[in-house]
Amino acid sequence: MMKYAFCAVALLVIAGCDGGQSAFTGLGPVSSRITLLIWIMFIGAALITVLICVLLLISIAGPVGWRHKLTTEKSIVWGGIVFPIVTLTALLIYGFSILEAGGALVQAENPVHISVVGEQWWWRVIYHHDDGHTTESANELRIPAGRPIEIKLSTADVIHSFWIPAYAGKVDMIPGRINTLHFVADKPGIVSGQCAEYCGGAHALISFYTVAMSSAGYKAWLAKERADATPALAGEGEQIFLSSGCGGCHTVRGTPADGKIGPDLTHVGSRQSLGAGILPNTAENFAKWISQHQTIKPQNLMPPFDIFSESELQALSVYLNSLE
Secondary structure, three states, X not given: OHHHHHHHHXXXXXXXXXXXXXXXXXXXXXXXXXXXXXXXXXXXXXXXXXXXXXXXXXXXXXXXXXXHHHOOHHHHHHXXXXXXXXXXXXXXXXXXXXXXXXXXXXXXXXXXXXXXXXXXXXXXXXXXXXXXXXXXXXXXXXXXXXXXXXXXXXXXXXXXXXXXXXXXXXXXXXXXXOEEEEEOOOOOXXXXXXXOOOOOOOHHHOEEEEEEEOHHHHHHHHHHHHOOOOXXXXXXXXXXXXXXXXXXXXXXXXXXXXXXOOOOOOXXXXXXXXXXXXXXXXXXXXHHHHHHHHHHOOOOOOOOOOOOOHHHXXXXXXXXXXXX
């Protein structure tokens, strides 16, 4: 029975190391060095544990001569002082080399400039353009592969921590301070990230997707992202959105909705997820989020909306999903 339980736990652990939010993925120069450091520490810790167990066994039941050697001053100095100092110093030096890998990107030419603000419990994402203008999005990061990325990290409320394991280590978002994260995505793909610092009730449900695109694909997407909303299906859904007070919290550029409290919804239909990585982005899930968001993401700050009839909810969901 214990054997099966161990196998089940091992499978769960292995499953947690797979996919786009694994610290073992290593899809950039910084994360690759971090991954190597992880393996060095895991393997080193395992070998040291085995060594300690062997020495413990010898000290209890080994030959008298061996037990005597373990008690000598020389053994204590080399095993208890020299070995830890050498090992920890080597790890410290390698840790500094990882920092240098990220530090080298500070001087990189033509980086992509993005700001991310941690909110309870979602992410405000701001793209800085070469002409000095900005475009705001939410809960998703789009970047070009192979180009240096510079993200300015701040918070609107409490301490958060921004972590994209596939690309770099976590960086805290501290009130009153702006921290900077540098990384490069090796190739196009989609990975996920997470808040890595407890920030209140819905902390476990504040995640996001990072979409690395080709250079041409990113340029085309950014041009589209800068434009005002052009819903494929406006009509009744848009009128419900505007007349129900949604625009008091959310912005949809090109309409009277210009709220700044909640996420910008201008192109929400083109994002990978709803609710900061909680639900796949579909019209059905829009309806589910609007009517059941406190069940799906308890303690989020969006007011309850149980005022819509089934037809109104359907029209509103289709409208939002068409905002691409």
